[in-house]
Amino acid sequence: MPENSELTSNYWNSRYLDQNTGWDIGHHNVIHTDYVAHIGDKGLHILEPGAGSGYTTAYLYSQGFYNTYALDYASAPKNRFLERNPTFPKEQYLTQDFFELDSRFDLVLEQTFFCAIDPQQRVDYVNKMHSILNPNGKIYGVLFNFNKNEGPPYGGSKKEYINLFKSKFNIIRIENAKNSIPQRQGSELLIELQKK
Numbered sequence: 490m491p492e493n494s495e496l497t498s499n500y501w502n503s504r505y506l507d508q509n510t511g512w513d514i515g516h517h518n519v520i521h522t523d524y525v526a527h528i529g530d531k532g533l534h535i536l537e538p539g540a541g542s543g544y545t546t547a548y549l550y551s552q553g554f555y556n557t558y559a560l561d562y563a564s565a566p567k568n569r570f571l572e573r574n575p576t577f578p579k580e581q582y583l584t585q586d587f588f589e590l591d592s593r594f595d596l597v598l599e600q601t602f603f604c605a606i607d608p609q610q611r612v613d614y615v616n617k618m619h620s621i622l623n624p625n626g627k628i629y630g631v632l633f634n635f636n637k638n639e640g641p642p643y644g645g646s647k648k649e650y651i652n653l654f655k656s657k658f659n660i661i662r663i664e665n666a667k668n669s670i671p672q673r674q675g676s677e678l679l680i681e682l683q684k685k
């Protein structure tokens with residue numbers, strides 16, 4: 490396990506270059522894409538932070554959600570993403586630190602980004618999400634539901650997440666996810682949080 494101080498863009502980039510990417514499910518996540526399809530508003534500004542291979546971003550773009558952005562501070566996954574998705578506008582895959590982002594979105598899709606950051610940064614995560622969301626904007630996606638103080642991935646619980654988000658977000662739901670991929674069944678919470 491790396492020390493928390495070693496969780497840098499270089500650390501993550503090396504993991505991509507070494508193909509040491511056990512988190513990568515290899516396809517877009519229907520938990521996200523079904524939700525976005527259900528909203529149906531193709532003008533939504535959507536962000537997939539810590540996107541890595543960005544399958545969900547690519548899929549949504551292919552479905553006409555042209556304001557979908559990926560963000561990751563590791564450069565290796567972006568290069569592969571653009572090779573796989575040559576028609577995707579490369580400026581919509583942002584290579585930068587999430588905590589320095591200064592843009593606005595209506596919807597942020599969470600999958601294995603929160604669990605990848607140093608737990609000391611969780612309050613910063615909440616504050617940054619709040620600042621990049623438009624009024625009534627939402628975070629939708631999955632958070633892990635297990636105890637794990639050494640990571641990544643770092644764990645957490647429903648109680649902890651409610652305490653963390655409640656001052657800045659209305660908790661629409663934090664509940665056991667039903668449509669997790671088989672290897673994550675029973676270990677994910679579905680979250681829908683709306684900016685206060």
Ligand SMILES: C[S@@+](CC[C@H](N)C(=O)[O-])C[C@H]1O[C@@H](n2cnc3c(N)ncnc32)[C@H](O)[C@@H]1O
Binds near residue numbers: 540563
């Ligand atoms: C566990 S991986 C998950 C990747 C992707 N969400 C997936 O499910 O395949 C975590 C990702 O978050 C990125 N990341 C971690 N901290 C970041 C930060 N502060 N800013 C931008 N990206 C970050 C890493 O480079 C890595 O690609």
